[in-house]
Amino acid sequence: MSEKMVTPRILSGFLELLPEDQILFNQMMDIIREGYESYGFLPLDTPTIELSSVLLAKAGDETEKQIYRFQKGDNDLSLRFDLTVPLARYAAMHEMDLAFPFKRYQIGKVFRGERPQHGRFREFYQCDIDVIGLENLSLYYDAEMPAIIYQIFTKLNFGPFVIHLNNRKLLNGFFEALELRSKAGEILRLVDKLEKIGEENLKKELLSIGISEEKLAIILSFLTMEGSNREKLDFAKTFFADNPVYVEGLEELQQVCDNLSLLGVPEEAYTIDFSIARGLDYYTGTVYETRLVDHPELGSVCSGGRYDNLTAYYTKQNMPGIGISIGLSRLFAQLKEANIIQAKKKTLLDVLIIPMGEEQIRDALKAATFFRARGLKADVYYENKGMKPKMKYAARLGVPFAALIGEEEAREGKIALKNMDTSEQNLMTPEEALPLLKA
C-alpha cells in the first residue's frame, strides 16, 4: 500500500450531489418512474458496457467521436451513449420472449465524452419510454405519449408547460410539394432561430440559400402559424391538398389532437407547432417537444417521436416504435440554476431520537424500533456528547422532529417530542406521537 495522499475530486461534466439535492433528484425520478409504470411500461436495465460492434452498428461519425470506447482483454467495448440502441438490440434479441406491442421504460445513466459545456454532462440520466410494435403500431400511442408527459410534468410541478406537437410526414410533404426536400433541414434550422434573429434577418438568410420570394412567403406563413390548435389544423388544410404525404401527416396530427382530450389532456397543455422536427434522419411521424412557459431558455425538457424501423441493424423483422425521453441530470441542473426547484429536505427521517445520557440509549433504541415497525423513518443519536452538540446535529440533519429521552421520560415510558420548526415540545408516549410524526 502506498502512503501518498491524493486530492479528492471528480471530473468536470459529471453530476454528483449533496444529500439534500440527491433527495430532490430521487423524488423527481420516482415521479417519472411512477408515471411510466401507471401506463403499463415494463422496467428494463441493459448493461452499461456493450460490445462496440453491436452498439455502434448504426452510429455515425459524430456519435463515435463522443463514445467512451476501450479495449479489455480481446474485447472492443463501449459505454452506452443512449438507451435507444440498447433497446433495439434487446428487442431484436428477445423478439420471441416479449409480448408486442412491447412497452418498456428505462431510467439509467448514459455516457458521452463531449467537451464539457455549461449544462452539458458526460455522464447523465435519461428516463425513456418506448412502445415497440411488430410490423405496425397503432396511432393511439401517438396521443398516449403527450398524455404521459402531461401527467408527469403536472406532478413534477415546475410551473406551466406546453407540449409542442408536429408530424414529420406533414413536414416532408410540405417541403416535397415546394420541391425543397433537400433543403428542409437547413430551412428548419434557420426558422428555429426566428425569435433570436428576427423576421427580417431570417428572410435574408433564407433568400441567401436560394429560396425564392414566393416560396419564402409560404414557408414563413406555414412554419410560424399562430392560433388555436383547431385554427392551425384548418389553416393547414388550405395547403397542398394534392400531396398525399402532407395530407396523411395532417390527418394523423388531427387524430392525435382528438385523442388527447379523451386521455384527459386539456387544450392549453399542447400546441401544434409546424416548426419542430427533432433529429431529421430518425423520426418519421409525430414528434414532440415540451417547454416550460416561464423558462423558454431551458429549451425542450422532454422530447421524442415516432420512428419506423428501430431494429433495422439487428433483425429483418420490422419494428416501428414511438418514444419520449427526459434528460434528468441536465434538467435537474437547469432547474436548480434557474431557482425553479430547491432542496427542501436534508433528511428522509421522520424523527431523530436523542437519549440525554448513556442510560437512556436502551429506551431510545426501543422507541426507534417501535416507530420503524409502524412505517416511520427513525434514527437514534448514539454519540456520547452534551445536549448542545446533540441538538445541533438534529438541526444540521434537518429532521422535522426530535424525540428527547431523559431520566424522567425513560421512567414514564415517554418521549419529549420537539417540533424542530416551532421549538414546541410536548411530553407523550411513542404511541401518542404517531399521528404527529405521520402528518
Next chain:
Amino acid sequence: MSEKMVTPRILSGFLELLPEDQILFNQMMDIIREGYESYGFLPLDTPTIELSSVLLAKAGDETEKQIYRFQKGDNDLSLRFDLTVPLARYAAMHEMDLAFPFKRYQIGKVFRGERPQHGRFREFYQCDIDVIGLENLSLYYDAEMPAIIYQIFTKLNFGPFVIHLNNRKLLNGFFEALELRSKAGEILRLVDKLEKIGEENLKKELLSIGISEEKLAIILSFLTMEGSNREKLDFAKTFFADNPVYVEGLEELQQVCDNLSLLGVPEEAYTIDFSIARGLDYYTGTVYETRLVDHPELGSVCSGGRYDNLTAYYTKQNMPGIGISIGLSRLFAQLKEANIIQAKKKTLLDVLIIPMGEEQIRDALKAATFFRARGLKADVYYENKGMKPKMKYAARLGVPFAALIGEEEAREGKIALKNMDTSEQNLMTPEEALPLLKA
C-alpha cells in the same frame, strides 16, 4: 449509414433480464432501499467514471488488474469497482458540508473485468450502507447493522437466515496471544475449509504449516466453538484474559449482542462465529456475514464490518466507519438458479382495457384515465385485431384483470371485468370495479 446487419448480443458476465425477472429484481431493490431509508441513511449517487489517480489511490495490484481503465482525451479514467472508495473520496471532499455521523446508502452498478466464472459478474449491483464518524463512532452502530440486515432479509423472505458475528480485535488478540499473528490469514482460510475437507485433513494441513499440536487444539476448540451465543461468550472468557486486545474485542462483541435484542433482533437470527474474518487488511472491529440456513452453498449474502480510517488516502481527518453490502446481481442470479425465487408478475398493470372494436376505443381511453386517476396502473389495447389475438395478448402480458368494452358495455357506461385467473366475468361500472382491482 452502413447497411450491414449485426447479431444482437451482450458480453458474458453481464446481467440482463426479461421483464418478469426485472420486476422481481426491482422489488428486491425497493425492499433494500426502504430498509436502508427507514434507518435514516441518505441517498448518494457517485459517478460511474472516476479519475484513475483518485480512484486507485489505495488499490493494490490485484484490484488494478480487474479495473476497466482507459484514456479519453488527456484523462486516465476508470470505472468504479466498488462503492466504498467513491464514498471515501466523497466524504473527504465534502467534510464541511456533511453532518457526522454521516449515514449514506448507495445502490448502483460496479465494474470488475474479471474472467467471468459461474455466478460472477463483470458489471453488478451493490447495495451498500455505511456510517462514517469523525475521529470516533459509537459501538451502537455495530448492533444497528445486523438489525438492518434482519429487517431487510425478513422482508425479502428467502427463508431462514443467520447473521454471523465476530470481532477482529478478538481474533487479532487470539492469534497474538498464540504468537501466530503472521499465520492468522492462512489459518483462517484453512479453518474455512473445515466442512469441505473434514477435521482430520484440516489438522494435517495446519500441522504442515508449522502449527504445534498444542496450539492446534486451542485453535480448533476456539474457532469451531458451538452452543448458544451466551455459551460462546462465556467459553471465550476462559481464553487469554491477559491479552488486552482480545479482551476488548470480546467486550465489544458482548455489547453488540446485548444491544441486538433492544433493536428487536431475535436470538435465533444471529450467531457468534469466531471463524469469520472478512478481508484481512481492511476490517478492524465487528465483522458480519449472513447465510441462508437452507442454502449454505450460496455463501454470505450480506457482509461487512467496522474499519478504522476510511479516508486515509484523501484527508488527514480520521474517519472511522462501519458498513454492510449486498451484492444484488449475484444474489439474484444465485437465488433464481436455486429456485428460491421465481418471477410471479409479468406486468405491473392492474388492468388491461380491451375495446371490442375501433368504436369503443374512446370508451376504453376514458376508463383508463378514470383508473389511472385513482392510482391504478391501466393500459389500453389499441391494435385493430380480432378478439382472439386481443385476449391472447392479455394472457401473454399476465394481467390480473381484463376490462372488455363492446357496444353494449359502451352504451351502458360499463365494462365486462374478466378475472384472468378464474375466467369469471362480470358487467359493472368502472367505479364498481375499483375495489376488485385494488385488492
